Amino acid sequence: MxxxxxxxxxxxxxxxxxxxxxxxxxxxxxxxxxxxxxxxxxxxxxxxxxxxxxxxxxxxxxxxxxxxxxxxxxxxxxxxxxxxxxxxxxxxxxxxxxxxxxxxxxxxxxxxxxxxxxxxxxxxxxxxxxxxxxxxxxxxxxxxxxxxxxxxxGDGISLMSMLMANCRRTDDAEALPKMVPDKKTVIKGEKGRDWFWLVGVLWWFLKIVVFTLLFSVEFVLRSLLVSDEKTAITGGDGVELWPRKLATAKFLLDDMKLVKRAVPDTTINDVLLGMVSSGFSRYLDHRTPNALHEGLRITGVAMVNIRPQPGLQDLSKLMKSNTKARWGNKFGVILIPVYYHKGSNDPLEYLKRAKATVDKKKHSLEAYFSYKIGDLVMSLLGPKVAL
Missing domain, CATH: 3.30.559.10 (Chloramphenicol acetyltransferase-like domain)
Structure with missing residues (x-):
């Protein structure tokens, strides 16, 4: 119009x-x-x-x-x-x-x-x-x-926050749905061992610098120059117009927690990524047996909320123009590599690899970098160049 x-x-x-x-x-x-x-x-x-x-x-x-x-x-x-x-x-x-x-x-x-x-x-x-x-x-x-x-x-966080703000609890028609409180990690130094604490902080900061630099360079290269090898799941020209099939898979949370406990310090997201990795390998084995080399990389993307407050937001704050936790599309992108492993029969290996990847991503500012780069390119050069 x-x-x-x-x-x-x-x-x-x-x-x-x-x-x-x-x-x-x-x-x-x-x-x-x-x-x-x-x-x-x-x-x-x-x-x-x-x-x-x-x-x-x-x-x-x-x-x-x-x-x-x-x-x-x-x-x-x-x-x-x-x-x-x-x-x-x-x-x-x-x-x-x-x-x-x-x-x-x-x-x-x-x-x-x-x-x-x-x-x-x-x-x-x-x-x-x-x-x-x-x-x-x-x-x-x-x-x-x-x-x-x-x-x-708006993005997923904005829209889910709005949806939840319009819902009420079944046991209290006037109350908003209860959210699980965010866990906060507090770093404390022990008396007489402050230097251990200082070394830990310096090591944490060094990992952020190194992983941010590494993943930011990779993000630029894969955006401009490097692409994945073609496989049975690679789309062709006009893929956005191909007929689509939406399938639903259900997994019991108790089962996922059981898998989560099998590898120390993992999260539900780690388990999901491990399942995706294992699923891709099995699917490619079925579609193109003996045609792919070990360790072939499939690059996925994950959207990361980069607002100051993690998780769902207070809708009243989102709707204010003078707050940092603003409404709209406020997310960055991180690249998630998934690797093909021929005939691997141990699903926990996929979980361990997924955890190692996600742990490194958590120690980087790749999501903030991708958001700022995308925002800058869109503002200066427009959507045609950004695409």
Missing amino acids: VCPETSSDEPLTPAGRLFLQPETDVVIHCIIRGKNPADMDAIKSAIKSSLMVQHPRFCSLLVRDKNGFEHWRKTPIDIDQHVIVVNNRLDKSGNFIDETQGSTTTEEDDEAAVNQYVADLSVSSPLSTDKPLWELHVLPAHKCAVFRIHHSL
Whole structure:
């Protein structure tokens, strides 16, 4: 939508402009499952009175001035334009089921149907710029809803913080969901051994300097010059338009904790990365046996929240313009290498390698470096060069 700029328009941030480019047009999909059938009147009433529609990003149109620069412009919200109801039941292929002929579905069938519905949305249904860039698709027959939000409106931390601020506890309808408090590590020196403490601090600082320098140089080289070898999971030209399949895998948290305890000082994230590494190796062994060399690298990326406060944020603080914990896209990127190991039968080896990698990343400022570089390139050269 091309419109003359007005004094009340707010320009997009560099990250917001990046997410609106055709090559990186990113829409976040959040699936919400419920126990009871959806009450549409109650849902619409809750949205109208929620903090979400009071937030400037959720009640603003995306407009472009005559020079092509994007701005946010306040507009009245029509809830009926944003809440889309799909009354028919879907099958595993995303097609409507004729329920007059009778059919029996299981929870797994419902899950597969919703997954396919979201997979189809992600390719065939971009968000319209004729209204603020969010939608809520309600599927009453499957007792779920799909929240669609354009990434230019905010990152995962911002959006999850807003979602949690609109939820209440089942045991107390007036209370916000309780979050697990962050663990704080306090370094203390022992009496008579302060020099040990000083050596530890110096060693910690040296590791930050070395790993930051190492990973920052690697980030630049892999962004500009170095690429991974092609494998069965490498996408081709136009991969963003290929048909998609969304699959859901469930893992018991108790099982993951059991694996976590098998290797000292590991985290759940280490276990997840180990599972991904093991899964890739097994998949590539199955698809292209004897075709890949040992130690082949597959580079993934992980988004890291770089706000001063880790974890979910206080929404009232996020919505203030004069706070460091601001709303929007405030994250950096770190490169996560995953290595192919032929015929490895010990899953814990993948966990140990994942832990070693993540431990080094935690001692670097790579995420801050990538954020600053991306912000600088976007501000000075624009999204075309940044891509």
